[in-house]
Structure formats: structure tokens, C-alpha cells
């Protein structure tokens with residue numbers, strides 16, 4: 001997902017020996033089969049019609065691991081993307097299973113690129129559910145990986161590879177859950193639409209072109225899900241099932257101050273660098289107001305049950321709590337909570353002179369602004385210009401925010417997720433954390449589709465923080481088995 005990129009790349013692991021691993025030894029194969037058996041050993045739910053055959057979960061789990069490993073071996077690093085090879089891999093599997101598959105937009109997206117579309121038919125009495133993933137992955141710095149990022153290797157109960165978490169792993173779980181529904185003959189009221197798209201990690205052209213050129217293929221889609229949710233494990237315990245209903249809006253600005261170039265030995269008021277630094281200092285010291293959106297309010301209220309005393313009371317009514325200085329200090333001391341309670345601004349790019357003894361003709365900076373979904377863009381910019389209060393500073397928008405993303409929770413799909421979660425854990429908390437990064441969801445939301453961020457995996461927070469766009473991205477074998485069965489149930493219950 002775009003937007004995590006810079007933050008996570010900053011968190012590099014120490015340099016380790018790079019060991020290239022081939023096929024897993026048979027002992028590790030055995031171990032992952034045992035892990036799958038453990039992951040799948042939950043009660044098999046009842047099937048309503050005798051014509052349906054419940055999947056053989058162990059066999060399906062093994063098939064999912066193999067398929068995911070093969071998909072991770074295809075290098076779809078963006079740039080250049082090379083997503084077409086990934087799309088053709090998926091096409092071969094889908095066609096073998098009797099699907100009609102379309103590879104789309106190859107001319108519009110350029111060489112080696114393309115979107116994939118397929119559909120499992122239901123009886124059409126309800127509107128469709130679309131499963132969307134992106135085929136591209138971010139670059140990997142092999143110096144910091146302990147395995148080859150494109151070996152699809154299984155080691156110590158984990159499948160390693162760039163894209164395991166973001167988000168080729170999800171894509172294969174989407175695929176296998178859909179195949180399992182077809183094979184087991186579960187009666188469907190809703191079609192299941194499978195989409196694999198291009199270029200999410202850079203410019204989102206895959207989703208943009210798809211939505212622009214093929215709204216007809218999406219016109220009966222009521223729900224769509226893709227990345228942007230997550231089920232974090234903290235200290236060995238599942239914190240919650242997180243359904244992403246909202247995300248921050250990325251809004252980037254470029255600042256320029258012009259001056260007169262001259263020699264550094266004679267300081268001058270025409271030096272643009274101190275002028276820019278003064279503006280940036282004002283921005284850095286500016287505290288954006290706190291503001292609670294509906295999804296964030298629900299999220300804090302939901303998680304309040306994990307706390308006691310006054311903290312529990314603060315979280316249960318976060319709108320009131322932000323007026324209380326003690327509560328406010330505590331809430332904003334958490335980086336994630338702070339970022340979902342306000343617009344944020346990070347100063348990132350800075351350019352002055354490229355020589356120590358030269359006063360440059362101009363100084364420039366870029367700032368990364370992330371807006372809450374309901375914010376007025378023009379007003380935010382006007383506020384910033386007022387804070388800087390210097391007409392010598394010229395502002396230019398380099399990335400306009402996408403459509404605001406906030407989705408309802410009173411839906412069949414949300415209830416299906418809650419049901420599948422509570423079957424696995426009667427006390428499961430299903431809540432709505434806001435994503436601080438950006439996904440393709442707003443592009444689809446434009447068509448009126450309810451778009452959720454849903455992850456089929458329960459990922460330890462350390463693995464998520466290090467692996468997504470970082471090093472040694474991996475998913476446990478146990479999780480793969482869990483994910484395919486979880487998603488199968490969610491799709492079944494949403495009928």
C-alpha cells in the first residue's frame with residue numbers, strides 16, 4: 001500500500017548474511033503441513049444443502065501455500081511492474097477451473113502491464129462482492145533480506161517473499177476462497193468478482209484505468225474489499241479484527257522561495273534558504289486541531305473494553321476526552337492514534353544550495369499532508385498559508401487528494417465478518433481502525449461501491465511493521481490456512 005513506504009523504509013534491519021535458499025528440506029515441508037492441520041482444526045460448520053461438499057481444508061491449505069509461493073516467485077517490482085506475467089499466472093489457474101478470464105487495459109497501461117478480471121456467478125438475486133488485489137510490489141533491497149525476495153521459500157513455518165503481506169498473499173487467498181466456493185457448490189446469491197490490478201504502489205493507474213474504462217463490469221457490485229484492514233497480534237494476543245472503512249487523504253505540497261544567487265562569504269537578505277527555513281519552522285510548530293470522524297469514534301469506543309479506569313472512559317467517549325488536557329496528551333502520545341485524530345503534516349524533502357559556499361537562486365521543500373476524510377482541502381491550504389504568513393513562499397499542489405473514503409458498517413458484509421470472527425473467538429472484537437496510508441479504495445468508491453479494507457491474516461505487529469515495504473516480508477503457513485477458511489466463511493455468510 002502506498003503511503004507506508006517512507007516510514008517503513010526508515011526502519012531497516014541490521015545487515016545480515018544474505019543466504020539464498022532453494023526448495024525447503026522435507027522436514028520443513030512436514031512441519032508446515034502439521035501447522036496447517038493445527039490451523040484448520042476448528043469445527044466444520046453445517047452445510048445447508050446436501051449437494052454441497054465442504055472443502056478438504058488441509059489439501060486446500062497446501063494448495064494455497066504452493067500457489068502463493070509460485071506467485072511470489074514472479075518479480076512484479078514496480079517500477080516497472082511487469083504485472084502482466086502475474087496476471088497470466090492467475091489466468092492459467094482460473095481457466096483450468098472453468099472461469100472465463102479477461103486481461104484488460106494492456107494498451108493503456110503500457111508494456112508488460114495489464115489488469116485481470118474474472119467472475120464466479122451466483123443466482124443474481126443480490127448484488128456482487130468484488131475481491132481486489134494489486135499484482136505489483138515495492139522494490140526490495142536484497143542486502144537487508146536473509147532470503148531471496150523472489151524465491152518463494154518456506155522456512156521455519158513461514159513463506160517468505162516480497163508481496164507476502166502487501167498484497168500478493170491476500171490475492172491468492174481471494175483466489176483460493178473463490179475456487180473453494182465453486183468447487184464445493186455452495187449456493188451463491190451474489191456473484192464473486194475477482195480483480196487483480198496494476199501499479200497500486202506508484203501511480204494507481206491500474207485501478208484508475210479499470211474504473212474509467214469498465215464501469216459496466218462493476219455496475220452490479222455492492223461491496224468491494226482490498227487492503228486497508230488488519231488483524232494485529234500484540235504480545236501474542238489478537239487485538240481485534242480490523243475492517244478498514246476509512247482512510248486518510250494524501251495531499252502533497254511543494255514550497256518554493258526565490259532569491260538572488262551570490263557568494264556564501266557575504267550574507268544577504270536575498271538568501272532564500274533562511275526564508276524557507278522560517279516558513280518550515282512555523283509549519284513544524286503548528287498543531288493541527290483534533291477532530292473525531294465517525295469510524296474513528298467507533299474504533300475508540302470498541303477498543304475501550306481493553307482498558308480500565310479513566311482511560312476506558314476516555315476511549316469510550318473520545319469526542320469529550322479530547323477537551324481534557326490529560327486525556328489529550330495520552331491519546332496523542334500514540335503515533336497511530338494521533339494520526340487518526342487530526343490532519344498531519346510531515347516535512348520531508350528539502351533543497352537549498354548544492355555547494356556550501358553558494359547562496360542558491362531558490363530553495364524548495366515538499367511536505368506530506370494527510371487529511372481526515374471529511375476535511376475541506378481549500379480550507380486546510382488557506383490555514384497553512386496563514387500560519388506561514390509569507391507571500392515569498394509559493395505553494396504548489398503535487399498530489400491532489402482522492403475521493404474521501406468513509407463507509408457504513410451496517411451492512412451484510414460487515415455482519416458476515418463479525419460472524420466469521422466470533423465463530424473463531426466468541427469474544428472477538430471487530431472494529432474500524434482508520435488507515436493512515438492510501439489504497440485504491442477511493443477509486444472504486446467513486447462508483448458508489450462500499451469498499452472495505454479486509455485482511456485474511458492475523459499478523460504480529462512486528463511482522464507487519466518490518467515486512468510491509470521493509471525486509472524479510474513473510475506470512476506464516478498457519479496464517480495462510482487460517483486466511484483461506486476465514487474468507488471462505490465471510491463470503492458464504494455475506495450471501
Ligand SMILES: [Zn+2]
Nearest residue numbers: 001166167227
Ligand atoms: Zn498494497
